Amino acid sequence: MTTTEQDIPSSMDALxxxxxxxxxxxxxxxxxxxxxxxxxEVHSVAICGTDTELIGGHFLKKGWPPGYPYTPGHEWSGVIVAxxxxxxxxxxxxxxxxxGTAHDGCGVCRMCVTGRYNLCWNYGHEERGHHHYGHYSTGAMRQYHATSIKSVFPIPDTMTLEQAALVDASSIALHAVKRARVNPGEVAAIIGPGAQxxxxxxxxxxxxASRVIIVGRGERLKTAAAMGFEVVDNSATDGPEAVRALTEGKGADFTVDTAARGNTPxxxxxMTRKGGRVSLIGIPPEPVVLPLQRIVFEEMDLMGVRANPGTCEEVIPLIAEGKLDVDTVTTHRFPxxxxxxxxxxxxxxxxxxIKVLIQPNV
Ligand SMILES: [Zn+2]
Ligand SMILES: [Zn+2]
Structure with missing residues (x-):
């Protein structure tokens, strides 16, 4: 430790x-x-769907967490104190x-130097300079979090620390849409009215995109409608059929599946047109049966999406300028x-x- 501006305690609370x-x-x-x-000093940590699975022990085979005891937390904000x-x-x-964010690539391997540090060849090896905070490396659900400088992004004065805790989730959403190579004027379908x-x-x-159709159910669909999106309630109707009906029978130009539940992939x-693109953000249950003949005959592109390479810096100014609303999705706060x-x-x-923040220092 080289610099301190405040008295940093030697012990703290951690989940x-x-x-x-x-x-x-x-x-x-x-x-x-x-x-x-x-x-x-951690200000806010957003709970994410991955945390639910990780805390439930559903990702133990992936090494998330690598063992117990373990501190999770990977969507967070704070202030540098040392x-x-x-x-x-x-x-x-x-x-x-x-x-703050989760991935810290080694910075040396081919994946890292080509900007795809989310796919670092040294994944899982902290001794080679890789970290995946809140997954296998110690996470931020604690009062003080030590992290690589590659995993934190300075924010402007106009952005609150609560908004900053949504940078990780927002940057993943942006990466998913970029992976789908959106063209101006296109129609997007998004499965899942949650934060993602x-x-x-x-x-x-x-x-x-000229139109965005959000497909899902429940309270959150009302939030989607209130935010100005077209909505399809797939508890009352067949989602793909409804999207085709809204697009002259063709389907959306591209679809992002953020739900990854049951049959949603x-x-x-x-619900995507011929030659369209599909981005998969959520971690789907395996195995999933996909219509492969349609994918082949209709030249559809399927994109896996992992994390947020390079997109934190892209969403920060959008949030700070009020162009990307994270406040509406941030619904609850707890110490x-x-x-x-x-x-x-x-x-x-x-x-x-929708998004619940944990605030370790309040
Ligand atoms: Zn997350
Ligand atoms: Zn690497």
Whole structure:
């Protein structure tokens, strides 16, 4: 640690997973930032669908978490309070407000140097400089988080730290829409009216879509309608059929599946036109039966989407300028001591919950 502007305590509160769906807030040691790392006082951590699966123990085979005890949290914001060797020289100074993210590529491999650090060849090897915070590397659901400077992005004064906690989710939504190569004037279909769907719908609009149709059900669909999107309630009607009916029988130019539940990847293909593109953001259940003959005969493109390479810097000015609304999707806030209540509010969608923030230092 080289610089401090405030007294940093030696211990803090951290959320600790002890087993599948077993967790508690424990006292933990405040980490020291290593070379090219910063220590941040965490302001807000958004709970994400991946956290639900990870906390439930459904990703243990993937090594998420790698074992117990483990601290999750990967969509977060905070303020730099201490810097490791060379971090300040590289522009990450004490007092800088940042949006944090999960992936930290090794920076050396072919994937990293071509900008695809989300696919780093050294994934899973912290000893080779790779981290995936909140997945296999220690996450941010704690009062102080030590992280690589490659995983934090300075934010302008016009952006609040609550908004900054939505940068990670927004940047993934933008990456998904970019993967679908949107052209001006196109019609987008988005499956899932959750945070990812509402953010992807806005990203589609920002990249030039003329219409965005959000397909889903429940309270969140009302939010989608209130935000000005066309909506299809697939609890009352067949989603793909309804999208085709709204597009002269053709289907959307591109579809983003943010739900990844049951048959939605196949629905995404069905509601997309010939020669159209389908982006898959959510982590789908396996195996999923896809209409491969249609994909072949109608030259459809299927895109996997992983995380947010290079797109945090793209969404930050859009959020700061009010062009990408993250406030409407941020519905609840809880202190870390009430994590269990916040988690239940998120998983059971209590009281119209979309994005739930945990604030470890309030
Ligand atoms: Zn996430
Ligand atoms: Zn790499």
């Amino acid at each position: 600790v997973l002890l087993g599948p769906n077993e967790f508690e807030v424990q006292e933990a040691v405040v980490p020291e930032p290593a070379r090219h790392e910063v220590l941040c 810097t490791g060797e060379q971090s300040a020289e590289l522009g990450f100074e004490v007092g800088t407000r940042v949006a 769907g509402l953010l992807a719908g806005q990203a589609a609009n920002l990249l030039g 196949a629905d995404a293909v069905s 870390l001591a009430k994590f269990a209540e916040g988690f239940e509010t998120f998983t059971k969608r209590i009281d119209g919950a």
